[in-house]
Amino acid sequence: MNTAIEADGLTKHYGGHRALDGVGLSVEAGTVLGLLGPNGAGRTTTVRTLATLLEPDAGTDRVAGFDVVRQRREVRRRIGLAGQYAAVDELLTGRENLVLLGGLLRLGRAGARARAAGLLTQFELEAAADKPVKEYSGDLRRRLDLAVSLIGAPWRTPPSNRRRSA
Known part of the structure; x- marks a missing residue:
């Protein structure tokens, strides 16, 4: 399997609020993924973290095989992001x-x-x-x-x- 996105234990806090609590997902290249959930479920925070716009507090997260924290430039070179x-x-x-x-x-x-x-x-x-x-x-x-x-x-x-x- 050629994995485009991998998240394992993705966690993000805003002050005392835990926006993401150990999110895990694996998306095969060439597939379409929809994130569904109510307001405040963490969809935008997940996307912003995987797109290197936010730094996760914990977790191992890779996009196109590159770590979203340590290799953010390589991730950004390989993604396109269309906002709302x-x-x-x-x-x-x-x-x-x-x-x-x-x-x-x-x-x-x-x-x-x-x-x-x-x-x-x-x-x-x-x-x-x-x-x-x-x-x-x-x-x-x-x-x-x-x-x-x-x-x-x-x-x-x-x-x-x-x-x-x-």
Whole structure:
């Protein structure tokens, strides 16, 4: 089995409140996992911890084979995270948002444009690609947000930090 996420004993406290109490899970690569539970169940804390946004108080937690505390940079290079709300600039078009983020990830101008075009096709956003995001429906915004989370191709081996020519 190729394991994408492993958590064993994941624990997190906020003051005297225990948000996570020994969470354990194993997610095979290529599967979809849904975290369900009432408010306060620890879903967001679990995701934030596995995405290296929070440091766990205890437990052994690995993403893509890397420890979320000791190898946080390697984890971040291999994941894409889409939050509950779209994190895009509403004044820019969908294409401009994708190209901008591709540039920030050092894909180079041509690489960012090519990656954006591929994601626009993959998420069926071609017809809306050159419209400002503020004109998007909720469905289009969500698809764009998912595309943005994948602009860096997190499932691939990370590129070097050298700038690519455009």
